[in-house]
Each structure stands twice: as structure tokens, then as C-alpha cells.
Amino acid sequence: MSSNAEIERRIGNDYQAGFVTNIESDTLAPGLDEDVVRFISAKKGEPEWLTEWRLKAFRAWQEMVEPDWAHVTYPKPDFQALSYYSAPKSMADKPKSLDEVDPELLATYEKLGIPLHEQMALAGVAVDAVFDSVSVATTFREKLAEAGVIFMPISEAVHEHPELVKKYLGSVVPQRDNFYAALNSAVFSDGSFVYIPKGVRCPMELSTYFRINEAKTGQFERTLIVADEGSHVSYLEGCTAPMRDENQLHAAVVELVAMDNAEIKYSTVQNWYPGDKEGKGGIYNFVTKRAVAHTNAKVSWTQVETGSAVTWKYPSCILKGDNSVGEFYSVALTNNFQQADTGTKMVHLGKNTRSTIISKGISAGKSQNAYRGLVRMNPNAEGARNYTQCDSLLIGDQCGAHTFPYIESKHPSAVVEHEATTSTVSDDQLFLCRQRGIDTEKAVSMIVNGFCKEVFKELPMEFAVEAGKLLEVSLEGSVG
Amino acid sequence: MISIKNLHANVEDKQILKGLNLEIGPGEVHAIMGPNGAGKSTLGNVLSGRDGYEVTEGSVVLNGKDILEMEPEERAREGLFLAFQYPVEIPGVSNLEFLKASVDAVRAHQGKDALDSVQFLKLAREKCKAVNLDASFLKRGVNEGFSGGEKKRNELMQMMLLEPELCILDETDSGLDIDALQVVAEGVNAMRDPKRSFIVVTHYQRLLDYIVPDYVHVLANGRIVKSGGKELALELEEKGYGWLENSDNGAA
Numbered sequence: 001m002s003s004n005a006e007i008e009r010r011i012g013n014d015y016q017a018g019f020v021t022n023i024e025s026d027t028l029a030p031g032l033d034e035d036v037v038r039f040i041s042a043k044k045g046e047p048e049w050l051t052e053w054r055l056k057a058f059r060a061w062q063e064m065v066e067p068d069w070a071h072v073t074y075p076k077p078d079f080q081a082l083s084y085y086s087a088p089k090s091m092a093d094k095p096k097s098l099d100e101v102d103p104e105l106l107a108t109y110e111k112l113g114i115p116l117h118e119q120m121a122l123a124g125v126a127v128d129a130v131f132d133s134v135s136v137a138t139t140f141r142e143k144l145a146e147a148g149v150i151f152m153p154i155s156e157a158v159h160e161h162p163e164l165v166k167k168y169l170g171s172v173v174p175q176r177d178n179f180y181a182a183l184n185s186a187v188f189s190d191g192s193f194v195y196i197p198k199g200v201r202c203p204m205e206l207s208t209y210f211r212i213n214e215a216k217t218g219q220f221e222r223t224l225i226v227a228d229e230g231s232h233v234s235y236l237e238g239c240t241a242p243m244r245d246e247n248q249l250h251a252a253v254v255e256l257v258a259m260d261n262a263e264i265k266y267s268t269v270q271n272w273y274p275g276d277k278e279g280k281g282g283i284y285n286f287v288t289k290r291a292v293a294h295t296n297a298k299v300s301w302t303q304v305e306t307g308s309a310v311t312w313k314y315p316s317c318i319l320k321g322d323n324s325v326g327e328f329y330s331v332a333l334t335n336n337f338q339q340a341d342t343g344t345k346m347v348h349l350g351k352n353t354r355s356t357i358i359s360k361g362i363s364a365g366k367s368q369n370a371y372r373g374l375v376r377m378n379p380n381a382e383g384a385r386n387y388t389q390c391d392s393l394l395i396g397d398q399c400g401a402h403t404f405p406y407i408e409s410k411h412p413s414a415v416v417e418h419e420a421t422t423s424t425v426s427d428d429q430l431f432l433c434r435q436r437g438i439d440t441e442k443a444v445s446m447i448v449n450g451f452c453k454e455v456f457k458e459l460p461m462e463f464a465v466e467a468g469k470l471l472e473v474s475l476e477g478s479v480g
Numbered sequence: 481m482i483s484i485k486n487l488h489a490n491v492e493d494k495q496i497l498k499g500l501n502l503e504i505g506p507g508e509v510h511a512i513m514g515p516n517g518a519g520k521s522t523l524g525n526v527l528s529g530r531d532g533y534e535v536t537e538g539s540v541v542l543n544g545k546d547i548l549e550m551e552p553e554e555r556a557r558e559g560l561f562l563a564f565q566y567p568v569e570i571p572g573v574s575n576l577e578f579l580k581a582s583v584d585a586v587r588a589h590q591g592k593d594a595l596d597s598v599q600f601l602k603l604a605r606e607k608c609k610a611v612n613l614d615a616s617f618l619k620r621g622v623n624e625g626f627s628g629g630e631k632k633r634n635e636l637m638q639m640m641l642l643e644p645e646l647c648i649l650d651e652t653d654s655g656l657d658i659d660a661l662q663v664v665a666e667g668v669n670a671m672r673d674p675k676r677s678f679i680v681v682t683h684y685q686r687l688l689d690y691i692v693p694d695y696v697h698v699l700a701n702g703r704i705v706k707s708g709g710k711e712l713a714l715e716l717e718e719k720g721y722g723w724l725e726n727s728d729n730g731a732a
């Protein structure tokens with residue numbers, strides 16, 4: 001057996017978050033029209049303005065066509081065959097505390113390694129747990145409130161902080177921004193809302209854990225983070241879903257606002273179900289993430305993308321204020337039949353704005369992995385700088401890596417640097433490892449981890465270890 | 481130690497080893513010389529189990545165990561070490577991390593606990609010093625950007641760390657400057673032990689002035705065509721290989 005075949009045998013799929021939670025859910029019948037939009041809004045008891053806001057988005061969406069410029073191919077989802085709202089029955093009368101939450105739900109998160117009881121929780125990390133269309137629990141809310149930090153499901157923030165939500169919702173990603181953003185704006189279910197007041201350094205890591213459970217549903221989460229002047233926050237999101245044969249849709253919108261001198265660090269560990277070895281099932285992950293950075297502000301996106309059947313995602317920065325900084329650190333791993341088209345947009349509006357893009361794409365199996373990035377220097381972006389480094393690693397000879405960098409520079413003093421490399425995990429490298437007693441799995445994971453080092457060091461420490469393990473699992477097969 | 485009998489091996493359906501016999505006892509140093517393309521590196525690759533090298537006949541027994549059925553990593557853990565003629569680079573994986581994984585794997589196989597990072601670093605630094613490599617090489621990617629000679633010394637350093645029972649050195653001397661040649665020879669000599677054996681593949685008699693072999697063999701056309709003591713190397717230096725071609729005597 002050639003060692004390529006050997007690698008392929010070993011890098012099967014071992015998705016560990018693939019279980020289903022057996023609970024009764026209130027799931028809306030499949031289909032999408034204005035009544036469904038109204039239903040979701042009513043279910044959440046939303047004020048009139050928000051219902052109208054959703055309807056406006058829905059009407060815009062109806063006029064739009066699904067984009068097809070990404071380097072991915074998949075059967076187009078039938079939007080009328082999906083259910084747009086599903087919530088555990090037990091969540092119907094809003095549990096007041098964790099003791100009232102269905103133990104089955106708590107057990108689900110425990111099994112995923114996210115205990116929601118504060119005394120058992122990872123020290124220093126507050127968690128908002130979103131299950132299908134609703135938030136199940138948010139930990140450490142009181143402790144955060146003492147610092148003036150607001151961290152709650154967006155569905156609650158609509159009621160408790162309507163002025164903030166109204167001001168910022170859609171301010172970074174407008175309703176009609178793109179096909180999936182419009183769909184999300186119409187039917188978004190839950191997600192997290194974060195507000196850090198002026199000058200406050202958020203005392204804990206904030207994180208949201210998204211779980212899709214119910215079959216034939218879509219998850220449309222909406223996250224909004226506002227860091228007021230001079231504040232600082234580090235936020236992490238994680239995602240998993242059961243193994244199901246049909247494809248499921250996840251279309252999220254994330255908006256970040258970093259006011260003057262503020263800093264937001266946003267990390268993602270995306271591990272949606274990728275489908276099986278034959279490419280059956282898996283999540284369609286179509287996400288719009290964008291940040292606006294005001295004067296001297298800094299926004300840093302770090303993502304580790306290992307899951308999903310199809311990923312379409314470009315966390316971006318609008319560097320609006322002078323001296324603002326945008327960063328994008330990405331590891332995207334595809335295996336089997338997974339497809340990823342991911343990257344970033346750095347739009348330099350202000351003077352002396354700076355951006356850094358480090359993208360590491362790993363392709364294995366029969367997968368396709370594309371980096372797509374835009375760096376735009378606008379006419380006022382005097383002295384702006386970008387550095388892009390884009391590396392691809394191929395494992396085996398049946399996968400593909402692609403790079404689509406777009407550079408638009410409208411200011412003569414702006415500097416854009418771009419470097420790209422493609423390498424493979426060679427038979428010779430593996431043989432060197434094995435000759436030294438290191439087995440193939442360990443060797444592949446060591447080589448891949450080495451390749452990703454620059455990105456992992458940007459993750460909060462607790463999660464860097466987890467991300468390394470996740471890569472290992474995503475690459476490993478059933479061979480122990 | 482190792483007993484190689486009637487070994488036939490193919491590479492891409494081409495027969496390269498054609499009935500090779502070699503017996504190596506514990507503590508012995510055997511030098512293998514022979515013309516380019518004779519099959520010397522192939523022998524090292526076959527013994528260490530590299531993919532693509534197909535054994536069609538014969539047997540290889542290491543310390544009483546048939547190793548031909550073992551995976552390369554198992555053979556390594558059983559104490560077989562191959563210092564490569566052309567060591568490959570693994571960018572991004574630090575030499576230290578690589579060495580630790582290697583030593584941990586071998587120790588685990590021997591039922592020993594893994595060394596802690598501090599102990600290991602200390603040990604690795606010692607070995608670097610022994611082969612005259614700066615400790616900064618531990619931080620660099622495996623062989624990444626190393627010069628030819630540095631790569632060879634790095635191989636030797638790994639051999640010292642792993643303390644294997646059978647060391648196969650494939651032209652570890654080629655590309656070394658005179659000082660490095662001595663460093664390598666001293667390293668090998670320091671490792672000579674009644675329980676450890678060496679196969680030293682070389683084209684140059686001069687290495688054998690430093691590492692004095694117990695036996696010298698000539699590998700030509702996939703077989704050992706002549707064996708003798710260290711004086712055979714001198715004879716070869718003088719006469720070349722022409723006079724031996726097609727001769728089939730003297731297999732060890």
C-alpha cells in the first residue's frame with residue numbers, strides 16, 4: 001500500500017459531537033413566507049419595529065438570487081423545505097435559573113465539554129448556550145453585570161436594551177447586504193449580544209456555543225458585539241451538530257462594532273458536522289461576519305474551521321477610523337468531500353490603517369479548499385498597509401487548494417504585500433517520522449499543527465489546545 | 481543481532497536486491513561499499529520498511545524477530561535506526577518537538593515513562609553539543625534550511641538520543657567537511673558498544689580510518705560480492721570495483 005493510501009485510510013472521519021439529544025421540540029412546519037417571519041417575531045414577543053425590520057429584510061431577500069461565485073458546488077437548498085424555528089418544549093416557559101432547565105439539555109452541553117453550572121465551568125469563561133433557535137442558559141451574567149458588561153441572548157437584549165439593539169443591529173451588515181444576510185435578517189432566531197462600556201476591560205472570556213439538534217431545521221443566529229470607547233473584549237464561539245444524512249443550513253450574521261480605542265478579539269472554533277466519508281449530509285455554513293473599527297480601534301478575527309460540508313465565510317474589517325487595525329488569522333481544514341471557500345475582506349478607509357491576513361488552508365481526502373481575500377485601499381487610506389500570507393497544505397493527491405486574492409489600491413502611498421505558498425505532506429516526510437518510531441497519525445497531526453502554529457498562537461490559551469486536538473480528530477480515522 | 485538471508489527486493493517492479501546475505505553479530509561494525517546504483521540505499525530502505533520497496537524472497541531477522549511483517553515505526557521502536565543519505569525537511573515542526581515525539585514513542589514501546597520536557601531539553605542539548613550543533617537547531621524546523629553537513633549531524637544527534645541497537649548510516653560522511661567528519665566518527669565510536677551494531681555505507685575509505693570496521697563488504701548488482709576485513713577497503717580504493725563485477729564469491 002502506498003503511503004498516500006495509508007494516509008487516506010487513517011484520515012477517515014471521527015466526528016465526536018454527532019449525537020442527537022432526544023427531547024421534545026416545538027418545531028415550526030417547513031416553509032417560508034411573511035407569516036413565518038411574523039410568527040418568529042411574535043414567538044419572541046418582539047416590538048413592532050423589529051417585526052417590520054425583519055419583513056423588510058424578507059422582502060429584499062425575495063428579490064435576491066443565491067450567489068454562485070464561490071468555489072463550491074452543492075445542490076441549492078430548498079428554502080421551502082426547511083423549518084425556521086425549533087425550540088425545546090421545556091424552554092417554552094422561560095426557566096428562571098439553571099435548576100429549571102431541562103437536565104437533558106444541560107447533559108448535552110456537558111457531553112460537549114461545556115458544563116453550564118458555574119462552579120463546574122471553565123474558570124474565566126462565561127458561556128451563552130444556544131440550542132437550535134433559543135438560548136438555553138448564559139453563565140456568569142451577574143458577575144459580568146458588576147463590571148457593567150452586558151452578555152445575554154439577543155432575544156432578551158431586544159427587551160432589556162432596546163436602544164442599543166436598535167442602534168447597532170444591521171449597522172455593520174445591512175439587511176440587504178447579501179442573499180444569506182438578508183435571509184438571516186428575516187428569520188434570525190437567537191445569538192449573543194455583548195456590550196462593553198467605555199473603558200472597561202471585560203473581566204472574563206465570553207463565549208457562545210451553538211448547537212443544531214433538530215432535523216430539517218436551519219439555524220440563523222445573530223450576534224452583535226459593541227465595544228464602547230477604550231474597552232476590550234475577547235469572545236469565542238464554538239459550533240457542533242448531530243450527524244444527519246440530509247444537509248442542514250446554518251446562515252449566521254455577526255456584527256462587531258469597535259469604537260475609538262476599543263479592541264475586540266473574536267475567535268471561532270467551527271466544528272459543524274462535515275458529512276460522512278462519502279460526502280453525505282453535513283452543514284451548509286453560509287456566514288456573514290463583519291466588523292467596523294473606529295479610530296485607533298483593533299479587531300482581530302481568528303478562526304479554526306474544521307467542520308461543515310460547505311463553508312462560505314469571510315470575516316471582514318471595515319477600517320473606518322484612522323490608525324485602526326484589522327487582523328485575520330485562519331486555519332481551514334477540509335477532508336473527505338468537504339468544500340470551503342473562506343477568507344476575509346480588509347477595507348481600508350482611514351489613514352494609517354493596518355491589516356494582517358494569515359491564512360492556512362489544509363486539504364485532505366477529496367476536498368476543495370479555497371482562500372478568497374480582498375484588500376481594498378480607499379482614496380483616503382494614506383499610509384495604509386496590508387500584509388497577507390496565504391499558505392496551503394495538501395495531504396494526498398485527490399484534493400484541491402485554490403487562492404483568489406483581490407487587491408484594489410486607490411492610494412499611491414498604500415502598501416500591500418502578498419505571499420503565498422503551497423506544500424504537501426510528502427511520503428518522505430512521513431517515512432522520516434515513522435523511521436523514528438512516530439506513527440502516521442501522530443506524524444500527520446504534528447506536521448499539520450506545525451503548519452498552523454502562527455494561527456493557534458492567536459487563540460485564547462484554553463482553546464489553542466482544543467483546536468490542536470480538533471485538527472487531530474478531523475484528520476484521524478478509526479484506527480487507534 | 482541481524483540476519484539477512486537471500487533477500488530479494490523490487491522497486492517499481494524492478495529487481496534491485498537479488499539474493500543478499502549478511503550476518504551481523506552484536507557489537508560489530510560492518511562497512512558496505514559498492515558502485516552507485518548497486519542497491520546500498522535500497523538495502524537500508526528495505527530493512528527499515530519503506531513503502532514501495534517490495535520484498536519478494538528471503539528473510540530478515542532482528543534479535544530473533546522477523547521484521548519484514550512490521551510497520552516502519554515498529555521496526556524503529558525495536559531498535560532499528562536509519563540515518564538518511566538525504567534527510568528531508570519538515571517545515572514548521574520544531575526539531576525538539578520531533579525528537580521528543582520520537583523518543584517518547586520508542587520509550588513507550590520499551591515500557592519506559594516519557595521524559596519530562598525539562599529533562600528532555602537537557603539531554604537534547606547535550607547531544608547537540610556532542611555533534612557540534614548549536615542548541616538553536618532544536619528550535620528550528622526539522623532539517624529546515626540546514627546545510628548538507630548540518631543535516632547529517634542532525635541525523636547523528638537523533639541516533640545518539642534514541643540509542644538504537646542497529647544503526648544504519650547511509651553515506652553519513654558524504655558532504656561533511658574534515659572537522660565534521662571527525663565529529664561524526666567520534667560520535668559513532670562513542671556509541672560503539674558490545675550490544676550495538678552498525679552498518680556503515682560509504683564510498684570513502686577515509687571514513688574507515690576513523691570508524692574502524694570489523695568487516696567490509698562490497699555490494700554490487702544487488703548482492704554482496706565480496707567480504708573481507710578493513711584492508712579490503714584499501715584494496716578497493718586502489719583497484720575500484722571493476723575486477724569484482726559478476727564475481728559471486730565471498731558472501732558473508
Ligand SMILES: Nc1ncnc2c1ncn2[C@@H]1O[C@H](COP(=O)(O)OP(=O)(O)OP(=O)(O)O)[C@@H](O)[C@H]1O
Pocket residue numbers: 491492496514515516517518519520521522523532565
Ligand atoms: N524509488 C525508486 N524508483 C525507481 N528506481 C529506484 C528507486 N529507488 C531506487 N531505485 C533504483 O535502484 C537502484 C539502486 O539504488 P540505490 O539508491 O539503492 O543505490 P546506491 O547503491 O545507494 O547508490 P549510491 O551509491 O549512488 O547512493 C538504482 O538503479 C536506482 O535508480
Ligand SMILES: [Mg+2]
Pocket residue numbers: 520521522565650
Ligand atoms: Mg545510496
